[in-house]
Amino acid sequence: MRAQAMALLAGSAAGDLAFRVAQVALPLVILQETGSVAATGLVGGAAGVPVLLSPWWARKARQWVDSGPRLAVVAAISALALAVVPTAAGLNALTPTLLVVSGLLLGCGDALSNPGRSALLADTGDRWGDGKAVLLLTWQDGLRRIGMMVGPAIGALAVSTGFTNGLLWVEAATVLAAGLLACTVQAERAPEATATPSIRASLKGRPDVLYGWIARGTGCVTWFAFTLGLSVIGAERHQPGLYLAAGMTGYGIGSVIGTTISLAVVRRTRPVPLAAVAWATMGVCWAAMGLWTTPPVIAAMGALSGVTVVLGIAAISVLITRSSAGAERRALLSGQSVVVNAGSSAGMLAGGPIIAVAGAENTLVGAGLLTTLVAVLILVKPKPKQCQTAVHAGDRDHHPGRAA
Numbered sequence: 001m002r003a004q005a006m007a008l009l010a011g012s013a014a015g016d017l018a019f020r021v022a023q024v025a026l027p028l029v030i031l032q033e034t035g036s037v038a039a040t041g042l043v044g045g046a047a048g049v050p051v052l053l054s055p056w057w058a059r060k061a062r063q064w065v066d067s068g069p070r071l072a073v074v075a076a077i078s079a080l081a082l083a084v085v086p087t088a089a090g091l092n093a094l095t096p097t098l099l100v101v102s103g104l105l106l107g108c109g110d111a112l113s114n115p116g117r118s119a120l121l122a123d124t125g126d127r128w129g130d131g132k133a134v135l136l137l138t139w140q141d142g143l144r145r146i147g148m149m150v151g152p153a154i155g156a157l158a159v160s161t162g163f164t165n166g167l168l169w170v171e172a173a174t175v176l177a178a179g180l181l182a183c184t185v186q187a188e189r190a191p192e193a194t195a196t197p198s199i200r201a202s203l204k205g206r207p208d209v210l211y212g213w214i215a216r217g218t219g220c221v222t223w224f225a226f227t228l229g230l231s232v233i234g235a236e237r238h239q240p241g242l243y244l245a246a247g248m249t250g251y252g253i254g255s256v257i258g259t260t261i262s263l264a265v266v267r268r269t270r271p272v273p274l275a276a277v278a279w280a281t282m283g284v285c286w287a288a289m290g291l292w293t294t295p296p297v298i299a300a301m302g303a304l305s306g307v308t309v310v311l312g313i314a315a316i317s318v319l320i321t322r323s324s325a326g327a328e329r330r331a332l333l334s335g336q337s338v339v340v341n342a343g344s345s346a347g348m349l350a351g352g353p354i355i356a357v358a359g360a361e362n363t364l365v366g367a368g369l370l371t372t373l374v375a376v377l378i379l380v381k382p383k384p385k386q387c388q389t390a391v392h393a394g395d396r397d398h399h400p401g402r403a404a
Helices: 002-034 038-052 068-090 096-128 132-160 165-184 199-203 207-221 223-236 242-268 271-291 295-323 326-358 360-379 388-398
Strands: none
Touching: 002 038, 002 068, 002 096, 002 132, 002 165, 038 096, 038 326, 068 096, 068 165, 096 132, 096 165, 096 295, 096 326, 132 165, 132 242, 132 295, 199 207, 199 326, 207 223, 207 271, 207 295, 207 326, 207 360, 223 242, 223 271, 223 295, 223 326, 223 360, 242 271, 242 295, 271 295, 271 360, 295 326, 326 360
């Protein structure tokens, strides 16, 4: 089990790091080949569409990704989609149509591979031992955040040496290799007669998961205030990049610290209050950035928010892994992916106009207060009646084989 878990974690970390590195090069390649600034966002924008629509088209497809070899097949499709751009650029044949096709194909792969890999990690953790499912999901998120912190710097260094188009080939090759690494992972296959649950059906009897999603989804919607807001502040103060770099560096360091302590915290804390407190604290951090906008304060608040966000995500992982398994777990992890992507996309879409009207500092304060308010309302919500799923959640903790 340990070897299978390490293979999944290594593949996830390598693929995400390659993505962060290549994101520096992708818009430059597109701009150079098409001469259109508007075209630079076509791949990313198109990739989000299949993910947002996945509750409808991927209901059965996501259940198919229940083993390492099948995850490798999806990875091969994603690698093919990634290879479209550098291939077309090398042939001087890059067009907006090809960019959209590449993005849509990549989005289909992401909609299946991301929850599929997480579900396989959780299933492998169940077979490995008590509490290992949450441990593996937490470290998957922690490694992703390390990639967020170091990937852009590596990409910028590579681009400065002229290795731009090559980064896109590296990303495609890494995604394919990550899929092949997973080929040894065993299947967690439900009987053929088992019904395929929808995301909505999987939430029945699990109100706490829904509350966790509301808190996390609100944080995703207001995330633009942190990224776009700090970028605008830097530009307005004639120090472009300084404030965002301070915030993101602090956030990355904090998220790594959060990863190292999260398992000990979630074992001693009820998940819903932990998630609510985590995102309420993150909101306070953003409000503080808007009120005291200096690089040291931003770095410190970014670090604190990084710690709390990881704890909140770990709390939701506990809720999902303790109360579900198999097809329902895959549906819930897919639903969580949709919540994150939909919230982030909606926030980024509305963020520019909001900052233009209210100002970056005021937007940070407002977004922080909104995030905190929603989290506090979840914290003081009426306690739901205990359902059958909740009754058996503890059994799964003591008998990992049942969860598999």
